[in-house]
Amino acid sequence: MTYNADKLPKKNLLSLQIDLKKFEKASDSEKAQHETMRESTTFFKDGMRKLRKNPLAMISLCVLIALVVTIVVVPLFYPYSYEQMISVNGKRDKTAKNLAPFTYSKNEQKAIEEGQQIFPHIFGTDELCRDYFIRVIYGARVSLMVGLFASLIVLVIGLLYGSISGYFGGKVDMVMMRIVDIIYSLPDTLMVVLLSVVLNQVIGDSLRGTVFARMGNNMISLFIVFGVLYWVGMARLVRGQILSIKTNEYVLAARALGAKPGRIIKKHILPNCMSVIFISVALQIPSAIFTESFLSFIGLGVQAPMPSLGSLANSARGGMQSYPYKMVFPAVIICLIVLSFNLLGDGLRDAFDPKLRR
Amino acid sequence: MLKYTVKRILLAIVTILIISAITFFAMNAIPGGPFSKEKAPDPAVQAVLEARYNLDKPVGQQFILYMQNLLHGDFGVSLKTGREIATVISEKFAVSARLGGMAAGFAIIVGLVLGSIAALCRNHWPDRLIIFLTTLFVSVPSFILATMLLLIFALQLKWVGVFSTSNPNYVLPVISLMLYPMSYITRLTKSSMLDVLGQDYIRTARAKGVRESLIIFKHALRNALIPVITYVGPMIAGILTGSMVIETVFTIGGLGTEFVHSINNQDYPMIMATTIFLAVLMVVATLVSDLIYKLVDPKINFD
Numbered sequence: 001m002t003y004n005a006d007k008l009p010k011k012n013l014l015s016l017q018i019d020l021k022k023f024e025k026a027s028d029s030e031k032a033q034h035e036t037m038r039e040s041t042t043f044f045k046d047g048m049r050k051l052r053k054n055p056l057a058m059i060s061l062c063v064l065i066a067l068v069v070t071i072v073v074v075p076l077f078y079p080y081s082y083e084q085m086i087s088v089n090g091k092r093d094k095t096a097k098n099l100a101p102f103t104y105s106k107n108e109q110k111a112i113e114e115g116q117q118i119f120p121h122i123f124g125t126d127e128l129c130r131d132y133f134i135r136v137i138y139g140a141r142v143s144l145m146v147g148l149f150a151s152l153i154v155l156v157i158g159l160l161y162g163s164i165s166g167y168f169g170g171k172v173d174m175v176m177m178r179i180v181d182i183i184y185s186l187p188d189t190l191m192v193v194l195l196s197v198v199l200n201q202v203i204g205d206s207l208r209g210t211v212f213a214r215m216g217n218n219m220i221s222l223f224i225v226f227g228v229l230y231w232v233g234m235a236r237l238v239r240g241q242i243l244s245i246k247t248n249e250y251v252l253a254a255r256a257l258g259a260k261p262g263r264i265i266k267k268h269i270l271p272n273c274m275s276v277i278f279i280s281v282a283l284q285i286p287s288a289i290f291t292e293s294f295l296s297f298i299g300l301g302v303q304a305p306m307p308s309l310g311s312l313a314n315s316a317r318g319g320m321q322s323y324p325y326k327m328v329f330p331a332v333i334i335c336l337i338v339l340s341f342n343l344l345g346d347g348l349r350d351a352f353d354p355k356l357r358r
Numbered sequence: 359m360l361k362y363t364v365k366r367i368l369l370a371i372v373t374i375l376i377i378s379a380i381t382f383f384a385m386n387a388i389p390g391g392p393f394s395k396e397k398a399p400d401p402a403v404q405a406v407l408e409a410r411y412n413l414d415k416p417v418g419q420q421f422i423l424y425m426q427n428l429l430h431g432d433f434g435v436s437l438k439t440g441r442e443i444a445t446v447i448s449e450k451f452a453v454s455a456r457l458g459g460m461a462a463g464f465a466i467i468v469g470l471v472l473g474s475i476a477a478l479c480r481n482h483w484p485d486r487l488i489i490f491l492t493t494l495f496v497s498v499p500s501f502i503l504a505t506m507l508l509l510i511f512a513l514q515l516k517w518v519g520v521f522s523t524s525n526p527n528y529v530l531p532v533i534s535l536m537l538y539p540m541s542y543i544t545r546l547t548k549s550s551m552l553d554v555l556g557q558d559y560i561r562t563a564r565a566k567g568v569r570e571s572l573i574i575f576k577h578a579l580r581n582a583l584i585p586v587i588t589y590v591g592p593m594i595a596g597i598l599t600g601s602m603v604i605e606t607v608f609t610i611g612g613l614g615t616e617f618v619h620s621i622n623n624q625d626y627p628m629i630m631a632t633t634i635f636l637a638v639l640m641v642v643a644t645l646v647s648d649l650i651y652k653l654v655d656p657k658i659n660f661d
Binding site for chain 1 (some may be wrong): 370372373376377385387388389493494497505506508509513595602603606607617624633637641644
């Protein structure tokens with residue numbers, strides 16, 4: 001309904017009623033200004049747009065997705081399993097040792113001539129007559145899992161510790177940060193080696209029968225080590241972010257309205273430092289994969305017969321001259337994974353880090 | 359400055375103590391003593407042995423005794439070889455130090471040069487190439503890199519000899535050890551160089567007609583060096599642990615190989631002593647690089 005300025009009742013002298021005569025109708029051009037020409041972007045959308053323009057990051061993302069899909073899908077239909085020795089007609093085939101890619105053993109050749117279908121060994125076989133392709137696939141699976149889980153552990157502990165320390169500040173912060181300083185100054189690789197040596201022995205039989213038993217002592221001790229040592233970097237990062245965000249007015253407003261610390265951290269502070277944290281997690285994954293391969297090298301990695309890319313590459317060192325491809329396959333996949341995560345992390349940082357955004 | 363130095367030294371001492379304590383108690387937590395074998399020896403013999411090595415005392419007291427011995431240079435005896443650990447470490451560390459020193463030196467020099475080139479040719483092909491290579495090098499685990507280098511250059515192409523005691527050829531080991539820190543330094547130098555080149559005083563220098571070479575070497579590089587100094591400590595730590603891998607691959611009989619052997623042999627006193635030795639080295643390296651950083655950088659004020 002429209003108001004006509006003349007029809008309004010006479011204005012009382014003291015009333016605050018608006019005098020419509022003082023207003024003008026908006027012209028069409030003025031109305032047009034309010035039309036949204038373009039959808040407004042959010043922080044996330046803007047970042048994604050930048051990320052999509054970064055070819056290296058997008059290629060890395062595609063490589064990673066392709067890899068994950070392969071890792072998940074291939075074992076579902078692949079005829080061999082990673083611990084199974086190749087057998088022909090139900091008998092163990094001892095001639096299928098160290099086969100080159102796409103070749104068959106003598107027994108298999110015979111079986112093929114008799115009209116049997118035998119799935120080719122895409123990457124050949126290893127010294128225990130196991131199909132190498134599926135071992136590499138499983139190795140990639142284990143390595144990626146180690147990377148992801150280790151980063152998750154680091155993320156959770158670092159996030160909790162850092163946000164408590166940063167939010168409460170004062171003495172709590174000081175004590176908590178001194179602890180972080182000390183852990184930070186421990187030489188991490190050495191401590192990883194030491195703790196792995198010890199935990200391998202100490203955990204021993206205590207896991208038998210639990211879910212963890214399947215993963216093996218070494219992997220559990222690897223996770224524990226990450227949980228104990230590597231979270232400090234994340235805690236520092238989170239604390240720094242929170243310290244700077246805490247001073248913003250909206251946090252003050254929330255506090256004035258009586259919001260509890262937990263809610264303020266969860267609703268106001270963490271979403272604002274999520275991008276930085278996310279980038280650091282993406283960069284943590286390759287470092288975890290590196291650590292695992294290092295430990296595999298010195299004999300503290302995942303337990304046989306379970307393969308990891310590091311342990312596969314390490315065990316291939318022995319026959320390096322005769323079977324170089326056994327080294328090449330896992331090595332290339334490690335490099336692909338690590339490179340992709342590094343490039344993706346760099347791309348994410350360029351797209352999402354508020355400090356680098358202009 | 360004095361207050362800062364004292365604080366950092368105290369923190370370093372506390373760190374070393376904590377590392378020693380963790381190492382000692384962790385090793386003691388492993389079930390089974392050094393003399394518990396499948397065939398149990400005579401209890402009297404066992405008691406004498408334990409008394410000889412102070413194993414009959416409470417763990418806390420053992421730790422104090424162990425630390426006292428450490429401070430007197432007595433690292434104990436290896437379980438497998440029966441040799442004095444102190445002599446083994448000093449012998450083997452000489453080899454590792456030579457390898458690590460060369461790797462560190464080359465990593466710094468090459469890294470600085472490449473980083474400066476990348477910064478000066480920003481967004482041109484030298485920059486792209488350098489950044490591509492360094493990204494690639496940090497994505498390959500060192501043992502794979504070392505094995506590949508060994509296979510290609512020593513065994514296939516026969517350009518360089520394989521390392522042996524009679525013919526110590528350090529080329530490949532040094533290269534495989536230095537690539538990771540070199541890549542890191544390159545990227546660090548590039549970003550700090552770019553940062554410095556955008557500063558006002560560089561523009562002033564250009565405006566008053568200073569030669570470009572002088573600007574780069576005197577004004578830019580000297581300031582760009584400062585962030586690199588902080589990396590030297592972590593780099594030495596990285597090289598010390600990295601040399602465990604490299605030495606094993608190239609069968610160089612250094613401390614790294616010894617450490618890996620002692621892990622595989624479960625030679626606990628050796629593991630313990632080597633860990634503490636390496637940890638002290640790393641902590642000291644970090645301390646020194648931090649102190650130099652504070653000393654060199656004029657922009658930092660000491661409170």
